[in-house]
Amino acid sequence: PAPLLGLATSARPTPSVAAVTDTDALLARRTASFAEVQEHYYEAPPRIERGWREHLVGVDGRAYLDMVNNVTPLGHGHVGVADAVSRQLRRLNTNSRFHYGAVVEYAERLAALAPDPLDTVFLVNSGSEAADLAIRVALAATGRRDVVAILEAYHGWTYASDAVSTSVADNPNALATRPDWVHGVDAPNPFRGVHRGADAARYAPEAAAVIAGLAAAGRPPAAFIAETFFGNAGGIPLPDGYLAEVYAAVRAAGGLAIADEVQAGFGRLGHWFWGFEQQGVVPDVIAVAKAAGNGYPLGAVITTREIAARFRSQGYFFSSTGGSPASSVAGLAVLDAFRDEGLQRNALDVGTRLKHRLEELATRHPLIGAVHGLGLYLGVEFVRDRATLEPATAETAAICDRLLALGVIMQPTGDHQNVLKTKPPLCLDDESADFFVAMLDRVLTEGW
Ligand code: PMP
Secondary structure (H helix, E strand, O other): OHHHHHHHHOOOOOOOHHHOOOHHHHHHHHHHHOHHHOOOOOOOOOOEEEEEEOEEEEOOOOEEEEOOOOOOOOOEOOHHHHHHHHHHHHHOOOOOOOOOHHHHHHHHHHHHHOOOOEEEEEEEOOHHHHHHHHHHHHHHHHOOOOEEEEOOOOOOOOHHHHHOOOOOOOOOOHHHHOOOOEEEEOOOOOOOOOOOHHHHHHHHHHHHHHHHHHHHOOOOOOEEEEEOEEOOOOOEEOOOOHHHHHHHHHHHOOOEEEEEOOOOOOOOOOOOOHHHHOOOOOOOEEEEOHHHHOOOOOEEEEEEHHHHHHHHHHOOOOOOOOOOHHHHHHHHHHHHHHHHOOHHHHHHHHHHHHHHHHHHHHHHOOOEEEEEEEOOEEEEEEEEEOOOOEEOHHHHHHHHHHHHHOOEEOEEEOOOOOEEEEOOOOOOOHHHHHHHHHHHHHHHHHOO
16 A cells, blocks of 8 residues: 555655775675575675676675576566565565465466375474475474485485485584484495496495385384485486485375475476476475575475375464465565576576587586586586596686686585585576686686
8 A cells, every 4th residue: 555655655765775985995894794504615605785687786786607606597686576575564474374475376376286186294494494394394204313315415414304305515513413314325426336337226226225225124204304406416307217216115104295396496407396397206305495585585485285184183373474474475576587588498498598509618627527417406526537536626626716807706516525516597698608618618728
């Protein structure tokens, strides 16, 4: 209603960040306040002030190409999301238990994206919460306490999501602090696995054997949790049939299959949930976030009515801000943009062309050991020796710094930090993709 709009817009104008000229002072303040607990992989990190599509602009006016932002599929500064959230914030943003408008519409539209029989949605604020809640749903629904997870995976920082995150790079204490209810299985990474590609078939039977072993020992697992496209190692597809075999094993033991789609889901691979779709399986519980709100905090767990009922009878869920009216309209605007802006087609088209161009670079630069991935979920893996696959960790960090100087924002990933995470907004155009390839070519040619 109009009178309320007046109230909201009469607020004092906020000072513009662009007015800050002493960027060193700004950085010192940022570091003192919170940057140290955040990821920090650049010698001299950029100071970003605003963004548009796949482009970012620093406080000094410098433009950057954002090649790592897997949270903004629509791109930065998306007007549809901004307008929807702004309008809703002026109307109502308490997560009133008695507000049923946008929240219900969003839950229905999200559930409609998931395969049958998954039709029940719990709304949260982030990927960590989604993965954590997915685990809690499985524990409560089965009345069990053990979970099987892939070693070297990342699922979040909250207690349960962190417990199943056994990536040494993301959490140096992962192996030491892993609780005894978490059981790791080898990362199905045929490229870097002990026996490499020839033995890709070993991973699923080994995981199934761990699950069967737990059941035989009287500790049948509540769940097996995995990303459906192995992100932490740089976007590596799971071996054919992997999920079918491991899901069958965990179900045979009475447990649930959890798919962490926080990063792979929502079309980064060219279709909503292509990670498990192309494996020909349907999970029991799906966790989504990141792309769902295009940067506005929004995550969800999607499961079956029957599992949700079992969880509700044993467990507890209430989130003060999860699925707020504002995050719900953000989610709806994101779904509208996916419907209207051809993002998934673009992810596949631009991603396929980008991958070919990166593979062409690999023929000229031996440091590139492999180009992994599909759609706009790619990884460029640097090795010192293609035979031994010795990770080029220091080189990767230096290359990231050089790329930054040329205006490209990247991030090392993988347990050896030797893979360029390549997960740009899904609206990336060919010109931007070509710019990235040209700058990488230049760094690899001129040296770092
Ligand atoms: N799961 C996966 C697969 C992720 O990649 C991430 C974030 N990198 C998370 C969960 C955690 O999401 P968030 O940072 O939103 O808590």
